[in-house]
Amino acid sequence: MKVLISVDIEGVAGVFHFQQTRAGNPEYERARRWMTDEANAAIAGAFDAGATVVYVNDSHGDFRNMPPDLLDARAQVIQGKPRYLSMVAGVDLGVDGVCMVGYHSRAQGAGILAHTINSFAFAAVEFDGQPMSEAGIYGALAGEYGVPVWMASGDDVFIAENRALFPATTFVQTKQAMGQTGGVSLSPAQSCAAIRAGVVSALEGRAAVAPWVWPTPLTVTLRTQTPALADLFCQWPTFERTTPVELRFGAPTVEAAVRMLNACSAMSAMLR
Structure with missing residues (x-):
């Protein structure tokens, strides 16, 4: 094991x-x-x-x-x-x-x-509307x-x-x-x-205990702490800005979603 x-x-x-x-x-x-x-x-x-x-x-x-x-x-x-x-x-x-x-x-x-x-950067993350x-x-x-x-x-x-x-x-x-x-x-x-x-x-x-499998593809909603952070993250051309502090993106897998979120997290260092 x-x-x-x-x-x-x-x-x-x-x-x-x-x-x-x-x-x-x-x-x-x-x-x-x-x-x-x-x-x-x-x-x-x-x-x-x-x-x-x-x-x-x-x-x-x-x-x-x-x-x-x-x-x-x-x-x-x-x-x-x-x-x-x-x-x-x-x-x-x-x-x-x-x-x-x-x-x-x-x-x-x-x-x-x-x-x-x-x-510093993320106020909320949702998968298909589910707070995560x-x-x-x-x-x-x-x-x-x-x-x-x-x-x-x-x-x-x-x-x-x-x-x-x-x-x-x-x-x-x-x-x-x-x-x-x-x-x-x-x-x-x-x-x-x-x-x-x-x-x-x-x-x-x-x-x-069974694995918890999220259905894919999925839509990720990311709420940022400031509009400036949403400005920065929306340099990613596939992101959709929905409010001054909120954006959405689609991901084919949970792994892809995680990698996108962590890329945003790393980008946020530019605004610290």
């Missing part, structure tokens, strides 16, 4: 502020250790449940957050960008299921540090490769947003949101124990 573990940071226990998610300050250095510890808990759970190969995808920011020497040596780590499959890079390596650790709610949501892909979080977007991309989402962890708002999309997935709550930058958290040790147990439970019940 091959398992892919995709690890973000905003849903990690103890993480509440943007400073904890950005390199260059002591708070980030602590938070990246907690992120690594939760990744290790998921790795341990996967091997407890009989995994033979575990890939760990560093899925936050520049995708270079977890020190490889601090990760469980039994796992293989996927780091660095750009990469076409982004937060689920490795889903094309013959894996049987995905676990999402440290995930968060979508942009404009009520969860802790809520955003979708790029908090990163878990939804990348869960659909995994589904396109025939791979189900077995387990996911994050705050209570993240879980509420995604439970209907992934009804058979095992969710582990690490925090309760009391706003965008506050809430109640498990201790890092409690969170790691819950994640390890959650992965074991998810893998033991994996037969009940």
Whole structure:
């Protein structure tokens, strides 16, 4: 059994502020250790449940957050960008299921540090009118490769947003949101124990979880944070501007949609 573990940071226990998610300050250095510890808990759970190969995808920011020497040596780590499959890079390596650790709610949501892909540029992303979080977007991309989402962890708002999309997935709550930058958290040790147990439970019940396959082709609606960003993205000639801050484009596959969104995210650096 091959398992892919995709690890973000905003849903990690103890993480509440943007400073904890950005390199260059002591708070980030602590938070990246907690992120690594939760990744290790998921790795341990996967091997407890009989995994033979575990890939760990560093899925936050520049995708270079977890020190490889601090990760469980039994796992293989996927780091660095750009990469076409982004937060689920490795889903094309013959894996049987995905676990999402440290995930968060979508942009404009009520969860802790809520955003979708790029908090500077994107105010909302929809697939065929369905609001999408990163878990939804990348869960659909995994589904396109025939791979189900077995387990996911994050705050209570993240879980509420995604439970209907992934009804058979095992969710582990690490925090309760009391706003965008506050809430109640498990201790890092409690969170790691819950994640390890959650992965074991998810893998033991994996037969009940099917891949989530989004129908294609699809229409993507992207709402930007400013009209200037929509100006920039609509340099792409196939994009249709629908309002000063909204555009639409068609995509033949979820993978194509993800690659277009991530290209826009990279372009947005021109306006920072």
